[in-house]
Amino acid sequence: MKKRWSVLIASSALVTSVLGFQGPASATSGGSVTVRAHPSGCHYEKYTPDGHHGARAWCTNSNGGHYKAIVVCVRILNGEKVSREAPVWQSGGRDSIVWCPPETTTQTPGIMTKAS
Numbered sequence: 001m002k003k004r005w006s007v008l009i010a011s012s013a014l015v016t017s018v019l020g021f022q023g024p025a026s027a028t029s030g031g032s033v034t035v036r037a038h039p040s041g042c043h044y045e046k047y048t049p050d051g052h053h054g055a056r057a058w059c060t061n062s063n064g065g066h067y068k069a070i071v072v073c074v075r076i077l078n079g080e081k082v083s084r085e086a087p088v089w090q091s092g093g094r095d096s097i098v099w100c101p102p103e104t105t106t107q108t109p110g111i112m113t114k115a116s
Contacts, residue, residue: 036064036115039091044069044111047097054084054099055109062091065115072108073100085112 041060048054055071066089073082086098100106 038113038115039063039065039067042067042111042113044109046106046109048106052099053104053106054097055106057086057096057109057111058090058093059111059113060093062093065113066091067096067111067113069096069098070110070112071098071100071106072110073104074107075104077103081107089114 039059039062042057043059044055044057046053047056053073055069057067057069059067068086068089070083070085073084074080075082082101082104084098084100086096088096090096096111
């Protein structure tokens, strides 16, 4: 009898740990819900002011999201590809600029977006 009782307690504990206890549901009222989406109206281009090489990206509508410029650069001496991305996420129509390292040129500009 003692063995059955301990098996029953052990199996009850196992079922409880697997299924877990659910607490009561609660909801708050009056709070604002913010829906975030990826930016829209985005553009990117090669950016070469004063002989420097890089990429520039911008979006006209942030929609609560963020964006940043990315670029693939090519080394002049051996053709090796180097990828770079802007260090700071932008929003609200501001330019995002990323530069290629020295002795490289811009091969492919681009943009990266996120919903938060």
